[in-house]
Amino acid sequence: xxxxxxxxxxxxxxxxxxxxxxxxxxxxxxxxxxxxxxxxxxxxxxxxxxxxxxxxxxxxxxxxxxxxxxxxxxxxxxxxxxxxxxxxxxxxxxxxxxxxxxxxxxxxxxxxxxxxxxxxxxxxxxxxxxxxxxxxxxxxxxxxxxxxxxxxxxxxxxxxxxxxxxxxxxxxxxxxxxxxxxxxxxxxxxxxxxxxxxxxxxxxxxxxxxxxxxxxxxxxxxxxxxxxxxxxxx
Ligand code: 3SL
Numbered sequence: 001x002x003x004x005x006x007x008x009x010x011x012x013x014x015x016x017x018x019x020x021x022x023x024x025x026x027x028x029x030x031x032x033x034x035x036x037x038x039x040x041x042x043x044x045x046x047x048x049x050x051x052x053x054x055x056x057x058x059x060x061x062x063x064x065x066x067x068x069x070x071x072x073x074x075x076x077x078x079x080x081x082x083x084x085x086x087x088x089x090x091x092x093x094x095x096x097x098x099x100x101x102x103x104x105x106x107x108x109x110x111x112x113x114x115x116x117x118x119x120x121x122x123x124x125x126x127x128x129x130x131x132x133x134x135x136x137x138x139x140x141x142x143x144x145x146x147x148x149x150x151x152x153x154x155x156x157x158x159x160x161x162x163x164x165x166x167x168x169x170x171x172x173x174x175x176x177x178x179x180x181x182x183x184x185x186x187x188x189x190x191x192x193x194x195x196x197x198x199x200x201x202x203x204x205x206x207x208x209x210x211x212x213x214x215x216x217x218x219x220x221x222x223x224x225x226x227x228x229x230x231x232x233x234x
Contacts, residue, residue: 001166001167001168002135002136002137002138002167002168003137003138003167003168003169003170004137004138004139004140004161004164004167004168004169004170004174005137005138005139005140005169005170005171005173005174006139006140006142006154006157006161006173006174006176006177007139007140007141007142007173008142008144008149008153008154008157008173009142009144009147009148009149010102010105010106010109010110010141010142010143010144010147011144011147013109013110013141016139018110018112018113018114018139019112019113019114020114020136020137021113021114021115021136021137021138021139022113022114022115022116022117022131022134022136022137022138022139023110023113023115023116023117023138023139023140023141024117024118024119024127024131024138024139024140024141024160025103025106025107025110025116025117025118025119025141025143026118026119026120026140026141026142026143026153026156026157027100027102027103027106027142027143027153028120028121028150028152028153028155028156028213028214029150029152029192029197029198029201029209029210029213030081030082030083030103030201030209030213031081031098031100031102031103031104031143032103032118032119032120032143033083033120033121033122033212033213034066034081034082034083034085034086034098035086035098035103035118035120035223035230036118036120036122036123036219036221036223037083037084037086037087037120037122037212037218037219038083038086038087038091038096039219039221039223039230039231039232040122040123040218040219040220040221041086041087041091041092042091042092042093043086043091043092043093043094043095043096044093044094044095044231045095045096045229045230045231046095046096046097046098046223046229046230047063047095047096047097047098047228047229047230048098048099048103048104048107048108048225048230049097049098049099049104049108050099050104050105050108051099052067052069052074052099054097054099055067055074055077055097055098055099056076056077058097059097062095063095063096063097064078064079064091064094064095064096064097065077065078065079065096065097066078066079066080066081066085066086066096066097066098066099067079067080067081067098067099067100067104068080068081068100068101069101070101070200071101071200071201071203072203074099079091079096081100082204082209083122083209083212083213084208084209084212095229101145101146102143102144102145102146103143105143106141106142106143106144107225109141110141113139114136115134115136115224115225116224116225117130117131117222117223117224117225117233118222118223118224118225118230119140119156119160120156120213121156121159121188121213121214121215121216121217122213122215122216122217122218122219123217123218123219123220123221123222123223124156124159124160124163124216124217125163125216125217126217126219126220126221126222126234127160127222128160128163128164130222130233130234131160131164132164132166138164138167140156140157140160140161140177142154142156142157145196145197145200150195150196150197151180151191151192151195151196152192152195152197152213152214154176154177154180155177155180155181155184155188155191156181157173157174157177157181158176158177158178158179158180158181158182159181159185159216161174161177161178161181162178162181162182188214189207189210189211189214192210192214193207198210220234221233221234222234
């Protein structure tokens with residue numbers, strides 16, 4: 001049986017051997033939700049980069065610059081980090097270069113995995129089906145916040161683990177994530193009202209992004225990193 005493991009922070013990645021495994025990167029609020037929403041709405045590809053400078057330099061190559069620092073759109077960038085920015089007509093068919101505080105960093109730090117997939121509640125079931133078909137060992141890498149645990153990423157890890165019941169559980173992080181999801185699944189949005197990142201995003205209109213990011217199965221696609229860019233695997 002393939003194995004499943006949950007890494008609660010990129011700062012813990014040294015404890016995990018990603019070689020030969022599938023890493024599912026998750027940053028529910030909001031980077032990976034933006035990626036799923038964008039590719040599901042017609043964006044052609046997303047190039048994740050670590051720094052603002054790398055991102056800006058891609059503009060002359062035809063990329064649209066997107067991202068945030070500390071939750072706020074970067075000055076001079078066309079897009080911020082709201083999933084709604086990624087679903088507009090203006091970005092259909094376009095390539096986006098993206099840098100965020102945690103999500104794109106988690107991706108870059110997981111590059112030793114044999115395959116990198118993008119997870120969000122927005123594509124939960126199609127992602128689970130894809131992983132089941134491949135039957136490869138999987139590590140869910142939670143982006144967290146500046147190395148710290150984030151409950152929304154752990155909830156997603158639990159939701160995905162719950163859809164992969166035949167996978168062998170490697171250690172207790174998967175059990176913990178699953179129990180957390182089971183206790184919150186009937187009302188994810190309300191559960192997140194007390195979370196640190198919900199509070200950090202309080203400058204946004206009335207929780208609109210957060211509500212959207214906890215919608216389950218809104219999109220039928222699996223984003224994958226190929227040659228440095230995120231595209232649709234299916
Ligand atoms: O850290 C990240 O990658 C972002 O998703 C954080 S924020 O939701 O845009 O603040």
